[in-house]
Every structure is written in C-alpha cells, then in structure tokens.
Amino acid sequence: MAPTTETNPTTRPRTLVTGGTRGIGAAVARRLAEAGHDLVLSYRADDEAAARTRAEVEALGAACATVRADVVDPGQVEELFAAAGALTGVVSNAGATLHIGPLADTPVEVVARTVELNLTAALYVARAAVRTMAVSRGGSGGVLVTIGSVAAATGAPGEYVQYAAAKAGVEAMTVGLAHEVAADGVRVVAVAPGIIETTIHADAGEPGRLARVGPTVPLGRAGEPAEVAHAVAWLLSAEASYVTGTTLRVGGGR
Numbered sequence: 001m002a003p004t005t006e007t008n009p010t011t012r013p014r015t016l017v018t019g020g021t022r023g024i025g026a027a028v029a030r031r032l033a034e035a036g037h038d039l040v041l042s043y044r045a046d047d048e049a050a051a052r053t054r055a056e057v058e059a060l061g062a063a064c065a066t067v068r069a070d071v072v073d074p075g076q077v078e079e080l081f082a083a084a085g086a087l088t089g090v091v092s093n094a095g096a097t098l099h100i101g102p103l104a105d106t107p108v109e110v111v112a113r114t115v116e117l118n119l120t121a122a123l124y125v126a127r128a129a130v131r132t133m134a135v136s137r138g139g140s141g142g143v144l145v146t147i148g149s150v151a152a153a154t155g156a157p158g159e160y161v162q163y164a165a166a167k168a169g170v171e172a173m174t175v176g177l178a179h180e181v182a183a184d185g186v187r188v189v190a191v192a193p194g195i196i197e198t199t200i201h202a203d204a205g206e207p208g209r210l211a212r213v214g215p216t217v218p219l220g221r222a223g224e225p226a227e228v229a230h231a232v233a234w235l236l237s238a239e240a241s242y243v244t245g246t247t248l249r250v251g252g253g254r
C-alpha cells in the first residue's frame with residue numbers, strides 16, 4: 001500500500017500540527033487547508049494566535065480544532081492525541097532555540113529545557129503519532145513529518161550547540177522510526193529549515209538575527225514560513241509516496 005494522505009478523494013486527510021498556531025506551523029496549517037486537509041493545531045500558551053490561525057484555516061474550508069497542550073509533558077501529549085482522534089498526518093513542529101550564546105555560557109537549565117523541548121518532546125509526539133496512525137494498531141496509515149533544522153548539520157557554533165544537538169537527534173529518530181514503521185503504513189520524513197522569518201530569533205534574545213544571518217545564506221536572504229510549508233505539504237501528499245527516512249533541507253543552500 002502507499003501510506004499517504006490524499007489517496008482517497010472521498011475522505012479528507014486529517015493532520016495534527018504541533019505548534020501550528022504561529023510561525024512555520026501556522027504557515028503549514030494554511031497550506032494544508034488549501035490542499036484540502038482538516039486540521040488539529042496544538043500550541044502552548046498563545047490563545048490569541050490560536051484563534052487567529054483557526055479562523056484563517058476555516059476561511060480556507062478546513063475543519064479545525066485548536067488544543068492547548070505543552071509537548072514537553074507526556075501526559076499532555078497523550079491528551080492531545082486523544083482529543084485529535086483519527087489522523088492521517090502529524091507535523092511535529094513545536095520547538096524553539098530559547099537562547100543564543102556559546103555553550104559554556106549557557107545556563108544548565110536552558111541546556112536541559114532546550115533538549116527537552118526539541119528532542120524529548122519530539123520523541124513523545126512521534127511515539128503517539130505511530131500509535132495513532134500505524135495500521136497494526138488500528139490506524140489508517142499516514143505520514144509523520146518532523147521539523148529539524150540545518151543547525152543539525154552546522155552544529156550552530158557560538159549560537160546554540162545544545163539546540164543543534166537536539167535537532168540532530170530528531171534526524172536520527174526520523175531515520176530509525178521510518179525503518180521501524182515502514183511496513184506498518186507510516187512514512188516518517190524530516191524537513192530541516194534554514195533561517196526563517198518568525199519571532200523565534202527575537203524570542204531567543206536577538207531580534208536582529210534575521211538581518212545579520214540572512215545575507216550570509218547562499219540565496220542571500222532568510223526564508224519565509226510559506227517556503228517551508230510547501231515542502232511539508234508535499235511530503236504529506238501522495239506525490240511523496242516513495243519518500244521516507246530522509247531529511248529535506250529548506251535552507252536556501254545551507
């Protein structure tokens with residue numbers, strides 16, 4: 001079987017996007033709504049952004065539920081998937097750099113929180129995604145797209161080595177899990193964005209990071225969330241039915 005969404009024209013794909021209410025996740029939600037997906041969008045705290053993105057995707061014709069759930073809490077991840085019900089796709093997108101600076105100057109609590117959010121939580125979400133979508137567990141098959149980072153390849157020296165290490169872990173998980181569930185109707189693929197125009201950089205303490213780093217990218221600029229969203233939507237589609245266990249970089253040449 002081809003474990004993909006959009007294979008049956010009579011049923012709409014139903015996709016959960018963690019952190020789907022702002023930034024890249026919200027762009028993914030809008031793009032998937034355009035492609036005919038119904039959506040479950042999770043977030044941590046910003047109710048206003050959740051309501052705004054929900055209204056946007058509903059205006060594009062998608063049924064949409066928003067669920068407040070902190071992905072670092074395994075109990076809340078369980079509750080999120082219980083609330084989501086049957087799914088054909090999961091985009092594990094929630095994440096953050098949290099801090100910018102050399103590792104030796106980064107507080108240990110920040111190191112721990114960064115790995116917890118960007119790697120441990122991604123493992124919780126991936127585990128729940130397989131339990132929901134795997135054919136042997138009563139699911140209909142589907143696709144898990146994990147959001148990594150080009151930092152996994154560069155190591156992000158001087159900026160956030162701990163984040164880069166966590167995202168490298170996400171790529172390892174993507175390969176291993178893809179092989180683990182390939183015969184169970186689930187594809188697992190990573191998208192690794194380069195520097196993208198969201199508030200993640202300001203939230204980590206450097207509002208000028210886009211202007212500083214953008215011109216150093218081979219394509220000469222930071223990317224837009226929609227440019228990542230197109231890649232995610234393609235990987236979720238039937239057109240990517242032979243793609244699993246790999247990372248697609250959307251990094252302007254990085």
Ligand code: NDP
Nearest residue numbers: 019022023024043044045046070071094095195196198200
């Ligand atoms: P944003 O900060 O713009 O959005 C983050 C989203 O994730 C929000 O919806 C936020 O919810 C949610 N979120 C954050 N923490 C949690 C949590 N603990 N539990 C549940 N949801 C949470 O981030 P980006 O769009 O920039 O980043 C999205 C992904 O892309 C991340 O994994 C990031 O590491 C990755 N990435 C980003 C790059 C960039 O340059 N922007 C580059 C490479 C990778 P709320 O609104 O409630 O806070």
